[in-house]
Amino acid sequence: MGEKDALQLVLEFPNNEEMLNDILTILRSKYSAGITFYFGSKLKAKNPGEKILVPDNERAIIKIRNKFASKGMGAE
Amino acid sequence: MNIKTANQEKHLIKLDIDGTSTNPDFSTLNQKLKGILQKLVKQGHKICFTTGRNYLSALPFYQEVGLDTFLVTYNGAYISNPSEKAQEQIVVNPMANEVIKSILNEPLIKQNLRNVMIDKVDRTTISTSDDIYYQEIFFNGNPYTKGDI
Numbered sequence: 001m002g003e004k005d006a007l008q009l010v011l012e013f014p015n016n017e018e019m020l021n022d023i024l025t026i027l028r029s030k031y032s033a034g035i036t037f038y039f040g041s042k043l044k045a046k047n048p049g050e051k052i053l054v055p056d057n058e059r060a061i062i063k064i065r066n067k068f069a070s071k072g073m074g075a076e
Numbered sequence: 077m078n079i080k081t082a083n084q085e086k087h088l089i090k091l092d093i094d095g096t097s098t099n100p101d102f103s104t105l106n107q108k109l110k111g112i113l114q115k116l117v118k119q120g121h122k123i124c125f126t127t128g129r130n131y132l133s134a135l136p137f138y139q140e141v142g143l144d145t146f147l148v149t150y151n152g153a154y155i156s157n158p159s160e161k162a163q164e165q166i167v168v169n170p171m172a173n174e175v176i177k178s179i180l181n182e183p184l185i186k187q188n189l190r191n192v193m194i195d196k197v198d199r200t201t202i203s204t205s206d207d208i209y210y211q212e213i214f215f216n217g218n219p220y221t222k223g224d225i
Contacts, residue, residue: 003173004173004196004197004198004200005170005171005172005173005196005197006170006171006173006176006194006195006196006197007130007149007150007153007154007168007169007170007171007195007196007197008128008130008150008153008193008194008195009171009176009179009192009193009194009195010192010193010194010214011179011185011189011191011192012189012190012191012192012193012205013188013189013190014188014190016188019184019188022184023182023184023185023188026182026184026185027179030182031175031178031179034171034172034175035171035175035179036151038128038151042209043102043208043209043212043213044207044208044209045208051101051103051208051212052100052101053100053101053102053208053209053212056209059190063128063151064171064179065150065151065152065153065169065171066153066169066170066171068152068153068169069150069151069152069153069169070151070152071090071126071127071148071151071152072152
């Protein structure tokens with residue numbers, strides 16, 4: 001996956017609540033000093049071939065960024 | 077449309093892109109909103125897109141409205157002013173490559189991971205999937221490298 005530092009890491013998993021909770025616990029307990037993360041549903045096409053996107057309840061996404069990433073920083 | 081404000085104060089208006097400024101396809105700008113934003117800019121207000129998208133997939137929305145303010149991308153990990161006048165980086169907060177490798181090597185993550193996408197600090201994108209979610213939200217017509225987990 002290359003050697004350069006990254007601005008964003010996106011991980012996709014099956015939507016299994018127990019497994020996802022365990023992964024989120026690992027991220028919180030081992031990496032919270034350096035990262036912040038967002039957890040939510042992946043999106044999928046509403047109908048095959050369509051461009052309208054709706055939540056895909058079978059897949060979950062975790063987006064990971066630097067701990068200091070903050071949307072509010074733009075205003076500061 | 078007549079947009080009235082209570083007084084002559086100028087405001088910084090921050091708004092998200094996905095699900096807020098886009099149509100339900102997540103790839104085209106809501107044209108009614110675009111008109112409102114352009115009117116607000118003419119009135120002297122500052123409009124700022126703040127998004128979790130990467131820089132290159134957010135930039136077309138910024139350019140379509142014709143902004144000259146900051147563009148907050150990766151949820152604030154990369155903030156820049158991409159306007160022709162400024163062309164400057166304001167904030168760059170990457171994650172160390174070692175941290176990413178360590179996360180990807182966590183046994184539970186390794187066992188269950190279906191796809192992974194990484195936006196590198198040099199603006200290159202590596203992804204194991206190119207389905208519609210990644211195409212519309214992250215790639216937005218920009219080049220990417222299809223990789224392996």
